[in-house]
Amino acid sequence: MESPLFYSGGSTSSSVAAMEEAELHEAPSTMLGDYPAIRSYEDLRNLFWVESIKVWGIAGPIAFNILCNYGINSFTSIIVGHLGDVELSAVAISLSVIANFSFGFLLGMGSALETLCGQAFGAGQIEMLGVYLQRSWIILGASCICMLPLYIYSTPILKLLGQRDDIAELAGDFSIQIIPQMFSLAINFPTQKFLQAQSRVGILAWVGFVALTMHTGLLFLFVRVLQWGTSGAAAAYDVSAWGVALAQVVYIVGWCNDGWKGLSLLAFKELWPFVKLSVASAVMLCLEIWYFMTIIVLTGHLEDPVIAVGSLSICMNINGWEGMLFIGINAAISVRVSNELGSGHPRAAKYSVFVTVAESLLIGLISMAIVIAAKDHFAVFFTDTVKMQTAVSNLAYLLAATMLLNSVQPVISGVAVGGGWQALVAYINLTCYYIIGLPFGFLLGYKAHLGVQGIWMGMIVGTSLQTIVLCIIVWKTNWDEEVAQASERMRQWTGQGDEIET
Incomplete structure (x- = not known):
């Protein structure tokens, strides 16, 4: 019998039982297939060592990439903040409300690829990864078109939410200017999941680092040197976002020949089941994101909203840094x-x-x-x-x-x-x-x-x-x-x- 620590219910098939008997004394570190049952402390220690290397080898570069993406938003707000309080508030609201909404929805839609690409890679059907990637591009591209009204009519939406007219109008202009960034996510997220499924995550860390460096330089050039104001910040945001997306595509086409076999008509087959899984993934993630956004809104209606929202925001900021690691x-x-x-x-x-x-x-x-x-x-x-x-x-x-x-x-x-x-x-x-x-x-x-x-x-x-x-x-x-x-x-x-x- 297995150690109770790892028992998860259900019956074990006869083939698995036979494999368990044959691999009784084989340590996890030597296994090329499934792990044997845990029989001793030594087996448990080996298991933790092997799994830790595998998990953190994937988690570390992804967390670094996310940190760089977080830095792109932060540096945008920091540079714009020197233009004035209205500009800072407008850009911050556009990024945190409009852009963050589309970010969460598209990230959730793209996470369906984690399921399919990961399982296809494990099953040895590597040639299907490129087909799944193309299906995801189609679905996320269509989703971006559906979300265009959110950007185009962001000014009246923000006014309806109670924002000041001058802030809402500038935020609306900025939101329209960063529409290209939204479409870049339809390319970016599927390519990320494609690479993650194969544990090719080192490239994501390098692309994130280069993008953050490039974005900082573009912000300084467009906003401080050329003095394009918030339009310059939007241009830098768009260029950096598309730089990331295209860099990942170039890597896939050039260095992932097993998973990428070129454009295929198979991408247009079985779209509806793919859409359903994508929507379920998006709803799953967005329900979590909106949950925390709703709490901020509720806090804003307390008797002393400045202290309430401010103290909660500081705590959420601290929690967010830990959250990057766990993403x-x-x-x-x-x-x-x-x-x-x-x-x-x-x-x-x-x-x-x-x-x-x-x-x-x-x-x-x-x-x-x-x-x-x-x-x-x-x-x-x-x-x-x-x-x-x-x-x-x-x-x-x-x-x-x-x-x-x-x-x-x-x-x-x-x-x-x-x-x-x-x-x-x-x-x-x-x-x-x-x-x-x-x-x-x-x-x-x-x-x-x-x-x-x-x-x-x-x-x-x-x-x-x-x-x-x-x-x-x-x-x-x-x-x-x-x-x-x-x-x-x-x-x-x-x-x-x-x-x-x-």
Whole structure:
């Protein structure tokens, strides 16, 4: 029998049992196929070592790439901030509301490729990766066209949300000018997922670093030297975004000959199932993004909105830096699970999940301890106001709890993407966040008069419930059945019917 630590329910097939018996004394570090069962502490130690190398080899470059992308937005706001307060507010609102909405939706749509490319790569159907990539380009390109009204009519939308006329009008002009950046994401995100599925993530780190360097230079040239104002910032934003997208395409065409076989008419087949998985992925991610945006809106209607929103924003900023690391881990575990399911290795997929959750939980515990230890001090990096610092200190324990939860939740979400469970997780997010978390936070914040602390407590309740439900699902998952479903998905979605062997 397997160690109870790694038992996940369900029956084991006879072939797997035979393999387990044959590989009884073989350590994980020597395995080329599925892992053997854990029989000793030595096996467990080897498993953690091998999986840590695999997961962090993927997570590190992805996290660095995300950090560079975050820096592109930050440097844009910093440079524009020297033009004036109105310009800063307008660009910040355009990037955080309009651009961030499309970013989250398109990222979610593109994450469907993590499931399909990862499982196809694991199954050895590498030639299908290019076909899936092209399908994703088509779907995300169409999605960009559908979102054009959001950019074109952003001025009246922002006015409807209560923004000042001068800020809304300048933000609307800037939003129209960064429409090319939105379309670049339709190329960028699928190419990222294509490369991640094959663990070709080093190129993503280099492209991100070069893009951040180039963007900083373009901002200085267009805004400070040529004095093009916010239009110059938009031009730099567009050029940098397309530079990233095209650099990744060039790398794929030139150096990924196994997965890229040129343009194919197969890209237009089986589009509807692909659309459904893409939409489910987008809804799953957007429900999480909108959840935190809604909390900011609720906080803005409290009695002292300046202190409430300011203190919450500082805490969310701290939480965001930890979040960048876990976005990388999210992508890494998605790749590991999808690859192993596609390869027909149920135990490797299961063990990878448990190792990654254990290490992420350790990071969360360390982060929680640091926040609690520095609760009276870290706000000085953001504000000189004693009142604001005190408000942040009062929220520190909630921030610590959130950081602990956020160390596990992204890993489980990554497992869901790797296994193709996006639709299920979307329903879970809708229930836990919007039917339970937000109403409970509203009651605590407004009816119980706990203010921003009450609203955040409601958020934590929703996130905790979602994490618990997903952990139970993962624990009870029959990974042999997941392998069978991955094989069936590859057979159905290749666009070649029964011609593809599974």
